[in-house]
Amino acid sequence: MIDRLFNWMDDRLAISRGGRHLLNKIFPDHWSFMLGEIALYSFIVLLLTGIFLTLYFVPSEATTIYHGSYRPLDGAHVSEAFASTVNLSFAVRGGLLVRQMHHWAANIFVGSIVVHMLRVFFTGAFRRPREVNWIIGANLLILAIFNGFLGYSLPDDLVSGTGIRIAFSILESVPIVGSYLAFFLFGGLYPGNGAIIPRFFIIHVLILPLIILGLLGAHLGLLVRHKHTQFKQPGAREDNVVGTPLWPTFMTKTLGFFFLTTGVTALLGALVQINPIWQYGQYYPWKVSYAVQPDWYMGWLDGALRVMPSWEIHFPGHMIPNAFFPGVLLPGVTFTVIMLWPFLEAKLTGENVREHHLLDRPRDRPVRTATGAAVFAFYFVLFGASSTDVLANYLSITLNTVLWSFRIAAIVVPIVVWPIAYKICKELQGTPNAGKRKVHNIVVRDADGGYRTIPAEEYPGYVGAELEPLDVEKIEVLTAAGKVVEPGVYEIPRDYR
Amino acid sequence: MRRARWFSRRLAVPAAVVIAAVSLGMLVWWPASTPSLAGTVLTASVTKSTNHKPNLNLGKTLFDETCASCHGSSAEGSAVAPSLQGLGAGTIDLWLSSGWMPLAAPGAQPARKPPKYDRAQNIDIAQYVASLSNYQGFPIPKVNLKGANVANGFSVFAEICAACHTITGAGDALSGGIIAPSLHDVSKTQIVEAVRTGPGNMPRFSSGVISNAQLSDLVAYVTRNIQHPTSPGGLGLGGVGPVAEGFVGLFIGVGLCVLAAFWIGDRTPRGPLGVEQHGDGEGGSGGDGGSPGPVGDDGGSDREIQHV
Amino acid sequence: MSDEHGNGVPVNLSPGGRPLEQRAPHGAPEQRVQVDLSAPQFQVAAKNPKRAERTTLVLFLLALVGFAGFGAAYTQNAGDFWLGISMALGMLMFGLGVASWGMFLMPRGPFEEPRAPMQTTPDEKRLFLGDFESRGKVAIERRGFLAKAMGAAAAVLGIVAAFPLIRSLGPLPKKSLYTTKWRKGSYVTDINNRRMKVSDLDVGSFVTVFPQDDVGGAISQTVLLHPQTTDIVTMKGRETWAPQGFIAFSKVCTHAGCPVGLYEQATEQLLCPCHQSLFDIYAGAEPVFGPAPRPLPQLPLYIDSRGYIRAQAGYDEPVGPGFWERGGTT
Missing domain, CATH: 1.20.5 (Single alpha-helices involved in coiled-coils or other helix-helix interfaces)
Structure with missing residues (x-):
């Protein structure tokens, strides 16, 4: 039956043609190649949980009166968006779990993109011919951050509403077109005319996910076209890829990984509360809570807004507002530099004359590694600065001290990190065994009483290091009967155990 | 069976870790995370402030013993301490019951600590100080929450209180090293006293801003919902918002996923790293501007296992 | 494997992008590698396959328990905690099981495939x-x-x-960023539509107010403070703006537009909860700390004969954060 179905499909879709190469696609085994998969799988979790949420969420700012199970809101005038979010949390079976999973998955999604990007950066995987894919990846990060912010804003609660107000101010700060941008996105002067939530909703659930899906397809398509990079190791060369084929080994591992990612999301969704909007209440423009921050992936922008000195540029008739520098210029410069980095580096090192499929060890590129570490430290300081008030409260020091510490740290920390990272790289270069498995030696006493040592197996029966990789498309497997399976087919016969 | 042991380490340990984590989580979170919305159903409760009859003589004794050295024997104030004359009993009671007074040392910043005196003694002192001047100030209130509406209280709280104390009542730092304290352990009486008398940097809210009815709604909200939040969904992370959530998301969420990747994937690339490879031979620090031309022109070596 | 057209021009149909020059033509056995199943690359990665099978089986059974528990929790309406825990258990065990199957019970490899340069000829x-x-x-x-x-x-x-x-997305800004609903004679009104009188605010009190025709307005919101009982002169030209110590500032922060709702009564400062800009009330809400670049605009007040607090006029400058057309005044 399945055979007939396959034949029917294959005759019409030509699955066999080219499909076989996909089955044979080799994936390197190193764990760091799986970081991007976390992003992919948490995105799938986001899509699935998000679909569930859209069934109950009402994207409207129309006022309604809440009459649900949460007493402190009983009779409160709230927006449809807020009321439906509270209702789907309390009145829909499993609703709160799905909502929390969605939010946690968003945190994991952006986080894993960043971790994946760091891996690609520090190992030089962005070099020719992969610059385009690097740029696509950077755009995916931007879109993920934007979409996270939009989703965070949808419940129309007190904390996220304040974030929308800041977003309006940041848009407004753009020179020349700022006020038009803000008015067009928000449908008028803040707080708009009921257009914010419906617009954010459709951008969040349809427009940006579609673009993300498209770019994701391009990202993965290019990955297949370029094939994977790989670390330098025996058998790995610029003109091959060593690892496990997609079918069945990698497929199985990665399927398991998908469920593990989902499981982690479910675990967090069940155990750790996130964004308890019923405690925050409905947003009103004149209400505000202290200790409000955006989600962590916007935290560095909020931190930048806080540590920015109170400068503005004034000239006759016009001005460039303070919020422009941390709110628009900083992310603009950040992502421009990220996207241009492959070209900047190629320019500096003259490397683009050929393709690179073997990865660098970070220590072997101390300048790149130190630069990446310093820049990352800068953004980490900014992220920390988004909680100046909370830190001042918990550490019992004054806000001024905390703020000035962050202002200074934002400059000093990167300057300190750079030489330290550079030095560590240089030191690691000088210790060739650093980071490798230690090989134990076994002391053996000879029959004549002398001692000698022999290296132990890395673990019992470990043979991986000695094996030559087999070319999946050149293998001819001999069966037990000595028969050659069809030439060119990597097939495991039934007597495989 | 070394082989078996190795295997069990590679697979069974992570499995055991997951099971342990899940069961631990169930143990730790189980009581907190059974959302019993019924718990928020209001039972109209009448709460009287203590029925203690103030003993002014005892109040005077305690005042002379503890307060008079700074504030003066008739609370007229001194170089190091303000006059207390004209302050109502409510103000004195708030500062004593919150432990702000007496100070740890003269000149120290008032800090929250266990009160020096018990409830009755505080009232004695407060009434004694209030009796020192003709102007009676704000008295010690009797807080009656009967019929209080927490929904109204929530609305007032979000409008007026949340800006300093945060919407979850966790408190936060103001300028100059002063904090808006957490509201998680304040009493009904203290809330009313603080709202009406404005201790320290806190504004005082007269009945023209927060009416008595609104105030009892507010007290009901704080004592019932801020201090005993309905908290389904698991661990609350201190109510300090998305930064704490971000750390959990990054270090536990992404961290667990990376651990899973670390478990599934190879730990170190097979064999010695950094071995000179043909085709891309640089192992050093600088750029490898050399060896131009397309790659793979040196493939096809003798690495096949068996040529036929 | 029909990668070739009859005309002999290489056409690449494989997703791997490998040109035909590098691919072994069919029937060229010298390019092939013959191995039998005893080759180490074909052996399972587990040293003890039986044990691996058993453990994987147990994991799948645990996953089954988890998923079944989810079903039970759902039908029993046991709450989000049990739903989540059972789902997490099921997913994690299922994931461990599937992954361990792939990791331990499949050919350990390594395998390789050739890679052609991306650069075209x-x-x-x-x-x-x-x-x-x-x-x-x-x-x-x-x-x-x-x-x-x-x-x-x-x-x-x-x-x-x-x-x-x-x-079509929105109206043009026109002059809307420059003005609020405060007019000459506007009553200072709280959110409950109550017109504020002198007697409503004790010293040290504050309240968020609006003009009576824009209660709840995001741009018109204003803080009314009462730090003292005598007139406050914040700067020259504002001698009459704060009669009897009633003083009002725009509640929209000049930095990023947050409501400056945090009145520090003893130090007479307003703090913005979003980015901690600090404004000195007696200096006309001049920013003294944090990122805010400009003072909060002050609303000129007067007290009418019946004791109502009212606005002498609207704000004399645009409220809130800066924008390009706002101009160069500080």
């Missing part, structure tokens, strides 16, 4: 560009005027299509 470039240019020249450039006309039409479409896409 000069021949490929030449053929492609040849087709593209030669056909283009003949078919398009010969009728260049048509191409220009088509381009013009398309350009107009592109421009006019942008109008409804952009312009």
Whole structure:
């Protein structure tokens, strides 16, 4: 039956043609190649949980009166968006779990993109011919951050509403077109005319996910076209890829990984509360809570807004507002530099004359590694600065001290990190065994009483290091009967155990 | 069976870790995370402030013993301490019951600590100080929450209180090293006293801003919902918002996923790293501007296992 | 594997992008590698496959328990905690099981596949560009005027299509960023539509207020403070603006527009909860700390004969954060 179905499909879709190469696609085994998969799988979790949420969420700012199970809101005038979010949390079976999973998955999604990007950066995987894919990846990060912010804003609660107000101010700060941008996105002067939530909703659930899906397809398509990079190791060369084929080994591992990612999301969704909007209440423009921050992936922008000195540029008739520098210029410069980095580096090192499929060890590129570490430290300081008030409260020091510490740290920390990272790289270069498995030696006493040592197996029966990789498309497997399976087919016969 | 042991380490340990984590989580979170919305159903409760009859003589004794050295024997104030004359009993009671007074040392910043005196003694002192001047100030209130509406209280709280104390009542730092304290352990009486008398940097809210009815709604909200939040969904992370959530998301969420990747994937690339490879031979620090031309022109070596 | 057209020009149908030059033609056995199943690459990774099978089986059974628990929790309406825990258990065990199957019970490899350079050969470039240019020249450039006309039409479409896409999204800002609803004589009104009187605010009190015709307005919101009982003069020209110590400032932060709702009564400062800008009330809400670049605009007040607090006029400058057209005044 399945055979007939396959034949029917294959005759019409030509699955066999080219499909076989996909089955044979080799994936390197190193764990760091799986970081991007976390992003992919948490995105799938986001899509699935998000679909569930859209069934109950009402994207409207129309006022309604809440009459649900949460007493402190009983009779409160709230927006449809807020009321439906509270209702789907309390009145829909499993609703709160799905909502929390969605939010946690968003945190994991952006986080894993960043971790994946760091891996690609520090190992030089962005070099020719992969610059385009690097740029696509950077755009995916931007879109993920934007979409996270939009989703965070949808419940129309007190904390996220304040974030929308800041977003309006940041848009407004753009020179020349700022006020038009803000008015067009928000449908008028803040707080708009009921257009914010419906617009954010459709951008969040349809427009940006579609673009993300498209770019994701391009990202993965290019990955297949370029094939994977790989670390330098025996058998790995610029003109091959060593690892496990997609079918069945990698497929199985990665399927398991998908469920593990989902499981982690479910675990967090069940155990750790996130964004308890019923405690925050409905947003009103004149209400505000202290200790409000955006989600962590916007935290560095909020931190930048806080540590920015109170400068503005004034000239006759016009001005460039303070919020422009941390709110628009900083992310603009950040992502421009990220996207241009492959070209900047190629320019500096003259490397683009050929393709690179073997990865660098970070220590072997101390300048790149130190630069990446310093820049990352800068953004980490900014992220920390988004909680100046909370830190001042918990550490019992004054806000001024905390703020000035962050202002200074934002400059000093990167300057300190750079030489330290550079030095560590240089030191690691000088210790060739650093980071490798230690090989134990076994002391053996000879029959004549002398001692000698022999290296132990890395673990019992470990043979991986000695094996030559087999070319999946050149293998001819001999069966037990000595028969050659069809030439060119990597097939495991039934007597495989 | 070394082989078996190795295997069990590679697979069974992570499995055991997951099971342990899940069961631990169930143990730790189980009581907190059974959302019993019924718990928020209001039972109209009448709460009287203590029925203690103030003993002014005892109040005077305690005042002379503890307060008079700074504030003066008739609370007229001194170089190091303000006059207390004209302050109502409510103000004195708030500062004593919150432990702000007496100070740890003269000149120290008032800090929250266990009160020096018990409830009755505080009232004695407060009434004694209030009796020192003709102007009676704000008295010690009797807080009656009967019929209080927490929904109204929530609305007032979000409008007026949340800006300093945060919407979850966790408190936060103001300028100059002063904090808006957490509201998680304040009493009904203290809330009313603080709202009406404005201790320290806190504004005082007269009945023209927060009416008595609104105030009892507010007290009901704080004592019932801020201090005993309905908290389904698991661990609350201190109510300090998305930064704490971000750390959990990054270090536990992404961290667990990376651990899973670390478990599934190879730990170190097979064999010695950094071995000179043909085709891309640089192992050093600088750029490898050399060896131009397309790659793979040196493939096809003798690495096949068996040529036929 | 029909990767070739009859004409012998290499056409690459594989997703791997490998040109045919590098691929072994069929029936060239010297390119092949014969191995039998005893080759170490084909052995399972587990040293003790039986044990691996058993453990994987247990994991799948645990997953089954988890998923079944989810079903039970759902039908029993046991709450989000049990739903989540059972789902997490099921997912994690299922994931561990599937992954361990792949990790321990499948050929350990390593395997490899060849990789061709991405860079195309000069021949490929030449053929492609040849087709593209030669056909283009003949078919398009010969009728260049048509191409220009088509381009013009398309350009107009592109421009006019942008109008409804952009312009319909919202009104033009016009003067709306410059003004609030505060007018001469506006009553200072709280959120409950109560017009504030002198007697409503004790010293040290504050309240968020609006003009009576814009209660709840996001731009008109104002803090009314009462730090003392005598007139406050924050700066020259504002001698009458704060009668009897009633003083009002725009509640919209000049930094990023948050409500400056945090009144520090003893130090007489307003703090913005979002980015901790600090404004000195007695200096006309001059920012003394944090990122805010400009003072909060002050609303001139007067007290009418019946004791109501009212506005002498609207704000004399745009409230809230800066914008390009706002101009150069500080």
